[in-house]
Amino acid sequence: MTEGTSNPAENLAPSADAVDTAASRRRAAHDAPLLAAARGDKPAHRPVWMMRQAGRSLPEYREIRKDIGMLDSCFNPELLAEITMQPVRRHNADAAILFSDIVVPLKAAGVDLDIVPGRGPVVEHPIRTLEDIDNLPMVEPDQLTPIAEGIGGVLEQLRSDQVLIGFAGAPFTLASYLVEGGPSKNHEVTKALMYTNPETWHALMRKLTPLIVRFLRVQAEAGIDALQLFDSWAGYLSARDYREFVRPYSQQIFTAMRSYGIPMIHFGVGTGELLGDMAIAGPDVVGVDWRVPMDSAAARVYGALEADAPDGQPDTRMRAYQGNLDPAVLFAGPDVIASQVKRIAAEADRAIARGHSRGHIFNLGHGVLPSTDPDSITRAFEEIHLS
Ligand code: 1CP
Numbered sequence: 001m002t003e004g005t006s007n008p009a010e011n012l013a014p015s016a017d018a019v020d021t022a023a024s025r026r027r028a029a030h031d032a033p034l035l036a037a038a039r040g041d042k043p044a045h046r047p048v049w050m051m052r053q054a055g056r057s058l059p060e061y062r063e064i065r066k067d068i069g070m071l072d073s074c075f076n077p078e079l080l081a082e083i084t085m086q087p088v089r090r091h092n093a094d095a096a097i098l099f100s101d102i103v104v105p106l107k108a109a110g111v112d113l114d115i116v117p118g119r120g121p122v123v124e125h126p127i128r129t130l131e132d133i134d135n136l137p138m139v140e141p142d143q144l145t146p147i148a149e150g151i152g153g154v155l156e157q158l159r160s161d162q163v164l165i166g167f168a169g170a171p172f173t174l175a176s177y178l179v180e181g182g183p184s185k186n187h188e189v190t191k192a193l194m195y196t197n198p199e200t201w202h203a204l205m206r207k208l209t210p211l212i213v214r215f216l217r218v219q220a221e222a223g224i225d226a227l228q229l230f231d232s233w234a235g236y237l238s239a240r241d242y243r244e245f246v247r248p249y250s251q252q253i254f255t256a257m258r259s260y261g262i263p264m265i266h267f268g269v270g271t272g273e274l275l276g277d278m279a280i281a282g283p284d285v286v287g288v289d290w291r292v293p294m295d296s297a298a299a300r301v302y303g304a305l306e307a308d309a310p311d312g313q314p315d316t317r318m319r320a321y322q323g324n325l326d327p328a329v330l331f332a333g334p335d336v337i338a339s340q341v342k343r344i345a346a347e348a349d350r351a352i353a354r355g356h357s358r359g360h361i362f363n364l365g366h367g368v369l370p371s372t373d374p375d376s377i378t379r380a381f382e383e384i385h386l387s
Helices: 016-025 033-039 059-064 070-074 077-091 104-109 130-135 141-157 171-180 188-196 198-222 239-245 247-260 275-280 294-308 327-331 334-353 374-386
Strands: 095-097 113-116 120-123 163-169 226-230 264-267 285-287 319-325 357-364
Touching (some): 016 247, 033 226, 033 357, 070 104, 070 113, 077 095, 077 141, 077 374, 104 198, 120 171, 130 198, 141 163, 163 171, 163 198, 171 188, 188 198, 188 239, 198 226, 198 239, 198 247, 239 275, 247 264, 247 275, 275 285, 285 357, 294 334, 319 327, 327 334, 327 374, 334 374
Parallel strands (some): 095 163
């Protein structure tokens, strides 16, 4: 294997100074309901935010973005802060999700890619060989300065009971865009690479893991209160393949980020069969899509953690859970929204009562759909706060 792809020397863990910097930038948001739920304390109300809450469902977003491209807005600190805050103000959300994209650290590093309207990230030269991987640049923290500045702008505007969630794409999901060259329905080129050329696959994972850690460290040191690692497309893998080809790298990311002491959330779509393995990777909060009831999800994870570490202390098997309203329910009118919110709240509370879960952060089971009526979103937030 060539030197560039083996990446042996990158020390993923931050220095004590870096951890101190992060702590000094972070606001004292200890009583924020989302942080309380994540660590297992009783929140003042059930915290809620929605994946893709910032973006296309809001007229104020379409207005502000009408003359500027997606990636240009991600590297403009004022715009980034404003778009991040739009849904927080409109819906009284308990968390802001940083307006950015999983391909931002690649773009910052100089990879030739764009986010094409109506499609998503498109990579000019797909990455499929060891040579391609060698040529993939590593991101330098100063290339991410606009993101750090944008985070500062958001933190100035949030109330002390609201938090800012930073994020990154997990190595598998990011690799899928690089290998396929763009959005993919079945991820077949990615899987074919994994099966026919595992050395190349692992080299790509070893290259992306430190890049993702660097992106998250810049965010942590700029003061984010929590982070989410999106492995959106991991649900396309069998549990066996996930364990062999993906989990070790996601696990390295959680291990590297743990010393910052902020809650870490892990989410993917269609991951019912992977929830235990995703929890073993090391997050504090497991995201659940709408296909699996919250109490079943917690029971599955608890069982998987017990089997993984039979002598572990009981509380090492406890995670908090995030989810899981079907985004399509926001189209079904107030009565259906209210009854589904009540059902999900009851399922999540049952998991806590059974000792399988330490808290619940309400969310959708995946992102807000672009044509959702913003008023139904606001009403759903109100309903969830009362649940
Ligand atoms: O023109 C536009 O408005 C672009 C649409 C858009 C937006 C608003 C894209 C392109 N990305 C984003 C922002 C974004 N992306 C955020 C912040 C906003 C928020 O959540 O409120 C986040 C967290 C992401 C993360 C992201 N990007 C993921 C993981 C989350 C998920 O939805 O599963 C993924 C898979 C991407 C890739 C991506 N970027 C954009 C699109 C349309 C896609 C998906 C493409 C595909 O279907 O493969």
